[in-house]
Amino acid sequence: MHIHEETYHWNSPLKTRGATRAVILHHAAADGASAQDIHRQHQNNGWSGIGYHYYVRKTGEVFRGRPEHAVGTHAAGRNGDTIGVCFEGNFQHDTMPPAQFAAGAALLANILTRCPGLPLLRHRDVCQTACPGQHFPFEALKEEAEMTQERFNEMAGRWLESLxxxxxxxxxxxxxxxxxxxxxxxxxxxxxxxxxxxxxxxxxxxxxxxxxxxxx
Ligand SMILES: [Zn+2]
Structure with missing residues (x-):
């Protein structure tokens, strides 16, 4: 899994998150924005910069937003203990392209192998919002990510046993x-x-x- 690294200029210093208790999934509610476009939009909100930790494009490319250890700006009340992942598109109307689904599931599995058992939530599970939209394939993504993580742990466990x-x-x-x-x-x-x-x-x-x- 490849993560495109971006260089951002932050309006104010980022803070380190004290705890990580969930991953929160969002949609961008629009097509075509680059990670840098979102960075600028979020700066226009008066924020330090892009509020998400990851941004998954419809092409299947994954971009880093804030460093994973930083406090994000993506879910009021839960920024202090969550990782924010945003998917390009508006899933009130769109269905997710396979490339984006595969990249999103791989990214989430990657986070889960580093933070086993971390719950995956939708923005609307924690805030009054429609985000990430009614057609967002939440259950399927969750299942795919959790299965990938389990397969990975099984493989690692077998190898370790063989040691x-x-x-x-x-x-x-x-x-x-x-x-x-x-x-x-x-x-x-x-x-x-x-x-x-x-x-x-x-x-x-x-x-x-x-x-x-x-x-x-
Ligand atoms: Zn959201």
């Missing part, structure tokens, strides 16, 4: 002590390791990277 069965080697010893120090696995002293919690995508990638480095 305990492999003969020790330089690369696995290093990965094991790292995973143990990170609180991911627990050894019983006899060379068997147990899986303590689901891996994040970064952790899995770091381990896979080390494994491949070890082989090369």
């Amino acid at each position: 305990g069965k492999l003969p020790p080697s330089d690369w696995s010893a290093e990965a094991r002590s790292w995973a143990e120090a990170a609180g991911l696995i627990q050894g019983d002293g006899a060379g068997n390791y147990q899986y303590k919690r689901p891996l994040t995508r970064e952790e899995y990638v770091a381990m896979e990277y080390r494994r491949q480095e070890g082989r090369a």
Whole structure:
């Protein structure tokens, strides 16, 4: 999954969010705006800049808005503990193109692998608004994102389980002590390791990277 990075000039410094308790989904209520257009519109509202953390275009391109750790401006009352994701289009009228659906689901799965169990909500679940519109495929997106995350965790779990069965080697010893120090696995002293919690995508990638480095 690729996220286009944008350079924004903020009207005022962004604040770091203290907690993340949900992801809130929005529509832009319009077609054709770039991430920079939304940034300018939100600055015209007197805000620091683009209020969303991610913007998913109809083409399937995903753009970063605010840094994920920053407090957003997208859902009154919930900006302090949520990540805001906006989809291009007006889903009061439109149906979502497959490319946008796939990109949105991949982005949400990516967020969920880093923040397991985070609820996905619509803007209208937390505020008086029609956003993201009656034709927004909320349930389907949620299902797809959660399934992708589960498949990913299963795969990571199987790989981690296999760690305990492999003969020790330089690369696995290093990965094991790292995973143990990170609180991911627990050894019983006899060379068997147990899986303590689901891996994040970064952790899995770091381990896979080390494994491949070890082989090369
Ligand atoms: Zn909204």
